[in-house]
Amino acid sequence: MARIVCDENKCSGCLACVVACMDQHYEETQEDAVSLRLYEKKVFPSGLVRYATRSCLHCTAAACMEACPMQVFERTENGFVVAANRERCIGCKKCAAACPFDVPRFDAENKVVKCDGCAVRVACGLEPACVRVCNTGALKLVP
């Protein structure tokens, strides 16, 4: 399965990937945009506190797909699990409960938000927005 991986030794926690993800997926007027890419504060052994970022693993057996009663999710030809039928989402959050990695998020309309791997970009020979922006080369696409 295709996914985006992060080399923690290279990541600086600058969050460029998070904002690039919003730039890719939203209009600038959507001020409350929910990033498809996730970030959390992480404490390192040295004492360093910085953000660590992650996104969907696009699991082979995707628990979110199985849990969704509305068939919101589909797998793309290049292996990403995407919310292709997002308009159907009823905000039941069964996908979030099923996901072992706490990936699905919900926007102000209570509709699911999750990484789509920039599947169309990748199919067109471009990198996902987060990989493209990564300042330190920490993010890589594993096809």
Next chain:
Amino acid sequence: MKTFDKEELLKAKIPCDETGITVKTGLCGFCGDACLVDVYCRDGKVIKVEGNKSQPSSCGHVCVKGAALKQALYSPKRLLYPMKRVGERGEGKFERISWEQAYQTIAEKLNQSKEQYGAKSTLFYVGHPKWFRAQATDLANAYGTPNFGTESSTCAYAVMMACQCNFGRTVRMPPADLRNCKVLCVWAGNPLHTTPLTRLPGFLKALERGVKLIVIDPRCTPTSEHADIHLRPLPGTDGALALGMARVIITEGLQNQEYIDKYTTGYEAYKEYVMEFTPEKVEQLTGVPKEDMIAAARLMATQAPCPIQLSASPLVHNINGVQNVRAITLLMALTGSFGVQGGSMAPGPGRAMLKGGMTGGVRERVHAQQDLSHEQFPAWAKLSSQEVQVTRLADYIEGKGDYPIKTVLAFGMNHHMWPRPDRIEKALKQLDFFVDVDLYMTDTCRYADIVLPSQTSLEREQLQVLGMDTVFYQGHVVEPMGEARSDMDILAGLADSLGLPLGNDPQIRSHEDYLRMAVSGTGLTLEEVKDAPEGTKAKRTLPGKTSEEILQVKTPSGKIEFVSSILESCHKPGHEGLPVYHDYREQLPLEAYPLILSTGSRKPQFFHSRTYRIPWLAKLEEYPLAEVHPKDAHKLGMQDGEVVILSTPVGSMEFVLSENSSTLKGTVNIYHGAGEKDINYLMDDTYLDPISGFPGFKSYCCRLQKKEVSHG
């Protein structure tokens, strides 16, 4: 391969004929630098931004701020038309006027002010951006005031002053030879978060090839994670640390005596002075374990040349800042690291330069010796700046200088960058007349009589030298918003209304005139560079420099000065020729305010006050946070996320406490400039470095108290 319908392609913003999305190359102007960006446009509108990869010198990325460029460009807070104030100062009530009305009023008021109070009672000011500083100085000169000032009054000029005392007038911020150094010392910097991306690849490549890295920073940062040695001095004690390292190097005979004998002066006095800084004393002053300090000194000297990479302002936001940076950079004289390959300010080929640019066009001012800071800060006047030190702006407006400032003509002024913005707000209300040119309706604009809208980097034509000698022309990536004009057109318009010339070599009447003049420095014409979207090789570059040429330094003695003759000639307290360490703590009431308050250390998403108005950036993390070490928080009975009262000798404000083990114990870190929550309200505006006039932002004092909880 799967084919996609138009809707899918549009949603994914795929540039192609079907979507009508095109990619234009432009320059991001978010911070002081200008990274080359790919701007995705559709129907004349920016829909997405990426780093550009087309040039050998472009890194292919944008930083977190650049990723939000379209939100900065289309912000509802953009100024779109000239406006005049109709409410009280500070109230923010304005009414649209025409450019002609604006110019006419400004010209009348400026001429009236000159007649009534003399030209010097008008301050010309440039904040961000900086590219038209030389021409703003030209206008100030033509008008007749020596009071031209910039935001560099709290930014990089104090570091430049220190470097110029040591290494002569031609040096600004000596760059590290990242390609060739074996050991690199990053002193008070975090390049992984703050180096403009045009320069980040050089640092990453140095890490990749295994350079030995010394990081000196009170905080843990992503950069310090890569360090072989990370020293964590208490903020502001860096001078003592540097002198202690010098003592280790000299007592162990690791100095480069041949270099010292040939290129420096004052070594014996310096050697005698540094002997005071024993490892025990330095450990006590800085909090750095002496074994670590000694190890860093040995690594630096035995693997020399060792460049010391500085950042613009953290070290000089201290009341002994210039002397501390002198002590630090003199380590490069001691180890023979300045002006040599693998060191700092290394020899190499010359770059192409635009004419009349920010760095190449510092102008002599008229009646410079009459500017308001001349008497108080003589070293400032003798060294790099060619401008008035404006940190005491409130005092100058209130008539506490030799004469009062009555009128201010400002471009991009942000009064939140100085201590006590409340005092500045009060002072701005007293002005006879105040013009502010900006991209946005800022807190400062609200005090202006007239505000004028300027253009972002994507709305104006620009020139930039990429790499060593590629001249890049950027056309209008998007049409200007509303009636916004380029800062240069505004300067030209103002000059015209005042009946004054703008520049004389040649005279500038428009932004295009400026471009023609700027490109002439490279031996090319505007037509030549316009025709080449991929960039044009310059026909003229500055001559390259050999080590011997660099080491013929432009100090008064012609040698690198361990004892600064310029500082000695000032005959003022604190202006010792030796890089003397004065401990700032002696001036602070630490019994009542036991924590060291350090403000403004960069976070990737912030750029002074600018990005607080960009929702995607402002919402990444709550702000402003008072960051303290968890152990300090627990000692005070405080918890992460709690609202606490922070007090300094100036006053008290509430902040959200953030437990953060990156913070050195005993210190509090807060990012500045957050409007009404700006920590600078609590910074003493008389707490200044006597040499540079810089505020002690990075090492002041405070205490934290729990908020009274009401019971019942």
